[in-house]
Amino acid sequence: MAKLNAAAAAKIEEICARYTDEKTPLMMILSDIQNEYGYIPLEVQELVSQKTGISVAEIYGVVTFYSFFSLEPKGKYVIGCCLGTACYVKGAQNVIDKFSELLKIKPGETSEDGLFTLDALRCIGACGIAPAVSINGKVYPKVEVGQVAGIIDSYRKEAAV
């Protein structure tokens, strides 16, 4: 098992300490770690277990249950294609297929260069602007298949700078 570096361990201990007053803090701790690092590997779960007294098995169960928690690191840009019903009936499947084809990854995977992760999202509530794509929080409205290559390029350029 890989060892956590001291800084990361200290950060995770600090996150656990934020919620010592809470009765059942696990979800909050995991959310904070996910937001901070983008994933929650096993060694982090072990540390959380030591700090909270919750068994690693239980923590692993929770991490793998919720789609927001990830065991693997995500790409620099997380592309979330909304596949809610409103987006779906307006052609969102074609949009995500195009991202998948151009990035050569399936939904849920990260590209080899670590730049992009492609996610299929359940409704993000932006049905008025369907189909919607959210990239690192920025929402693209009414995305058409023809725009996909341009969107990817703009992030490749941004990353190259």
Place this chain on the structure above:
Amino acid sequence: MTKITSVADLEQCSSTCTKCLEDKLKGMDDKRHIVLCGGTGCLSSNSKEIMAKFEEVLAAKGLSDKATVNQVGCFGFCSQGPFVKIYPEDTLYRMVSIDDVEEIVDTDIAGGQIVERLLYVDPASQEKVTKQEDINFYKKQRRVALHGCGVINPEDINEALGMGAFQGLKKALSMTQQEVIDEVLASGLRGRGGGGFPTGRKWQFALNVEADQKYVVCNGDEGDPGAFMDRSILEGNPLGVIEGMMIAGYAFGASEGYFYVRAEYPIAVNRLKIAIAQAREIGLLGDNILGTGFKFDCHIRLGAGAFVCGEETALLNSIEGKRGMPRPRPPFPAIKGLWQKPTCVNNVETLACVPYILREGAGKFAEVGTEKSKGTKVFALGGKVNNVGLVEIPMGTTLRELIYDIGGGIPNGKKFKAIQTGGPSGGCLTEEFLDEPIDFDNLVQKGSMMGSGGAIVMDEDNCMVDVAKFYMEFICDESCGKCSPCRIGTKRILEVLTKITEGKGTMEDLDTLEELSKTIKTNSLCALGQTASNPVNSTLKHFRDEYIAHIVDKKCPAHVCKSLMQYKIDKDKCIGCGMCARNCPAGCITQTDYLPEGHKLASYEIDADKCVKCGLCMSNCKLKAITKE
């Protein structure tokens, strides 16, 4: 901020704030007020940047003391956003971009003239409409749960106080607990999350239990794909929901409340945080509220992307830091809920209705609606309809009014096919049901359900087998795995549906689908499983011919299922420009020897075996010479 510690303080503060808000809306303060929609839809269309641009342009032109700029909650008419509204004239500009800001400031703010080109144009009459209330989309609406949304600044408690915030709580605190419950029972309010259980009865169960601690939980885990009313209410008037929660807390004796909100809704969460902080600061959350001895505080918990957490017992497990799996009932949460204490789980929209009932009286709330479903319901109207957005209508409004009068009909002259209500737990209703009034019981009787309020319109281009498959994929993904009928059964249904959409189905498969549906429905532990087969059942019932077309004719009538359709070039229409061939990712389009009469270049053709059916050629063809078959 001065503290509000008594009923008299609240009265005084409310009247000051009401005057302040009225002055603003009516222009008594000799200022113009620019408000922008700050809902998720408009924010993604740059409404924040537009707001900054207004501030910049006003400052540059020395008009900063003549006009204010503010953001408000969702206007509801999302397909026409971003919106800019100017008070006191109440002029509504739509689809505003950053480049329009200077013109609005010059022409309207400085010049007092309306910028005609940014007004909404009624699609039927082609007339320009200046005021929001005159737009057809808004005419049949009545705002109870959406009270204040699109009017007040959701990040300013003073504006909420100006719109009657905490008046309902004040009234409740002057009554006994039983009187509050009786009032809510008299209003006929039923759970807006989809269950439709009488809210007052739920509270009564919890009141009847003795316990040292009870909880109110607000279910903001709006998982139904295509529904966003809870998000908009939390974004537009979070204090209204907090007030509803406090009234619930008073009614059955809870001193703590939890909001469980989807992590996908960062703006809603942020506004809720601000509202809670402001209410605490002003003394409206905490000990001895309004000097009555009533104590209440609330907290926020975030979901982590699991649909099943919208089920109340799964939600409670999630707050407790566990996997979000449902618990067997009984015991019901009202007896043993959060941390084994009596708990009422109420939906966001339900709680948003509560202050209105107390403030205006149960009779006023029950004025509209049908015999068994009182009040209004918010719907998220989406899909193939002209006016996409959020609408609050009296119960009993017909589907036709919703789709055609409010929704403005189907775009591009296409034909209406079905309306899907109730999300993955609901069903599709066809044209013959359009004149049915919408309420809890009627839609269930007709084979769908009202659900939490998602309403997706589908036209002739949507394949109903594909739609059923879409919902089943969703359910398969989201099934928590605890009970086998749901875990295994939905997977089996999905396999059969996939087979049919690939053209490999048999007529026996339809019997299999029906049998599986029945098993899942009767044997699943929670509502997710019990309703999981509804989309399949309702499409099988109303669109059996489409299933048969897939199975027997090996055709997808809507040309959606890729295995059963192909792209074709009309060789006589094609002018040989080669746009399609240059853009084809599969390189399957080549030029033929055929030269149509009067054309200069030979036409192209598609090699169906190599085609990946991405549709790029069709969207690139300016002559519309490429069609789906």
